[in-house]
Amino acid sequence: MEILADVGGRPGIDCKGFCSYCYFKGVKTNELSPFGCKRCLPFKKGCDYCSRAIAEAYPGFKPMETVVMEVAGATFGRRPEKVTISGGGDLSCYPRLLDLARMVGQGGVPIHLGYTSGKGFVRGDEAEPLMEAGVKEVSFTVFSTDPELRRRYMNDRHPEAALANLRKFAEGCDVYAASVLIPGVNDGPELDRTCRDLEEMGVKNLILMRFANTREQGLILGNEPIIPGVVPHSVQEFRDIVTETNEKHSFRVAGTPLWDPVTKSPFALAYHKEEIRRLPAVRKGATVITSSVAAPLLSAIFAELGDLVNVVAVDKDIGCLITIRDLLTLDLADVKETVILPGRTMAFDPEMRKVLSRDGVARLVRRGPDRLTVDGEMSISMTPEEVIEVEVEAFTELIEEINGLGV
Numbered sequence: 001m002e003i004l005a006d007v008g009g010r011p012g013i014d015c016k017g018f019c020s021y022c023y024f025k026g027v028k029t030n031e032l033s034p035f036g037c038k039r040c041l042p043f044k045k046g047c048d049y050c051s052r053a054i055a056e057a058y059p060g061f062k063p064m065e066t067v068v069m070e071v072a073g074a075t076f077g078r079r080p081e082k083v084t085i086s087g088g089g090d091l092s093c094y095p096r097l098l099d100l101a102r103m104v105g106q107g108g109v110p111i112h113l114g115y116t117s118g119k120g121f122v123r124g125d126e127a128e129p130l131m132e133a134g135v136k137e138v139s140f141t142v143f144s145t146d147p148e149l150r151r152r153y154m155n156d157r158h159p160e161a162a163l164a165n166l167r168k169f170a171e172g173c174d175v176y177a178a179s180v181l182i183p184g185v186n187d188g189p190e191l192d193r194t195c196r197d198l199e200e201m202g203v204k205n206l207i208l209m210r211f212a213n214t215r216e217q218g219l220i221l222g223n224e225p226i227i228p229g230v231v232p233h234s235v236q237e238f239r240d241i242v243t244e245t246n247e248k249h250s251f252r253v254a255g256t257p258l259w260d261p262v263t264k265s266p267f268a269l270a271y272h273k274e275e276i277r278r279l280p281a282v283r284k285g286a287t288v289i290t291s292s293v294a295a296p297l298l299s300a301i302f303a304e305l306g307d308l309v310n311v312v313a314v315d316k317d318i319g320c321l322i323t324i325r326d327l328l329t330l331d332l333a334d335v336k337e338t339v340i341l342p343g344r345t346m347a348f349d350p351e352m353r354k355v356l357s358r359d360g361v362a363r364l365v366r367r368g369p370d371r372l373t374v375d376g377e378m379s380i381s382m383t384p385e386e387v388i389e390v391e392v393e394a395f396t397e398l399i400e401e402i403n404g405l406g407v
Helices: 064-075 097-104 127-132 147-154 159-172 188-201 235-248 273-278 295-303 324-328 349-355 384-405
Strands: 002-006 082-086 111-116 135-141 174-181 205-210 252-256 286-290 309-313 338-341 364-367
Touching: 002 064, 002 097, 064 097, 082 097, 097 127, 127 135, 127 159, 135 159, 147 159, 159 174, 159 188, 174 188, 188 235, 205 235, 235 252, 273 384, 286 295, 286 384, 295 309, 324 349, 338 384, 349 364, 364 384
Parallel strands: 002 082, 082 111, 111 135, 135 174, 174 205, 205 252, 286 309, 286 338, 338 364
Antiparallel strands: none
């Protein structure tokens, strides 16, 4: 049993100020309209998730006592296998982080610190007492090991302290480092230097994140561009950077939204076609709508299963960030009478049916599984076999849905 200790917190406020590349920078939460999502009631567009949580519009950090009570309630008196402390702000900025770790780690329960960039560390010696309290894993956003780049792009007022704590964490527990890549800033030679530093520290692995600056790349909160004038790496450029970085260094490197050179995810089945034989036969026809990144890989998988299912891409890199606006511009000429969309599509079901039937064809529109694969943030701690098992299970569910609803 793994337990989440959610401390709350607001992007840009409970993290010592926005990083220059933060996806939430410039979001006007009071002006956001509900997107609609799978959690909405059939007769009402808008729920807490697609109205508030999608923008991480938390009220602020929770009192430690509240977090402890929530953890206690979730354990039902049993000892959890692990507690993950996470929230909407930067954990290093949570005023009672050490006290919380000591409380939830009682009895030797291992602790995973979720997202932190270390911007709340000011002395450089905060890591050791946290590890003594039970912290065994840390997800640490590095960006660069150059203090001046952190100061400029992360708004880090004490970059030396943050990096000193990163080193100490790496010496005593598993550190999963992360870096959002901005072209011309922390890629190229600067990325190589950062990786050498992380390698020397003993960091376990590195997740590279492709910077998003446009709506098509995933900014759906009306705040694009994040950094005017910056053109992010293309999908292929980013994939090549991940591959090259993984080959040059001793620790494991994966990317999000793609790719993982070790597991071949996302959609590892496209590279392990012998495993596709484990999937059920496709007996009925349907159209699967997906993202522009996933479409060629999904097409390759379904091509091995016959010609009853076709894959249509919208102009959005990430499937779970598809909105009704993406569907409005979709050409329906190749869309069959049964349509399956990503389970986490950010749109209201009645609106999806209306938009996807605007050419006069009354289509049956359904959501598929929440995920068909895993991205680098998950796969980096998985084996190739584990990723394949996740995909086989998810594709089996999708195919069974197609066979039950298709034409």
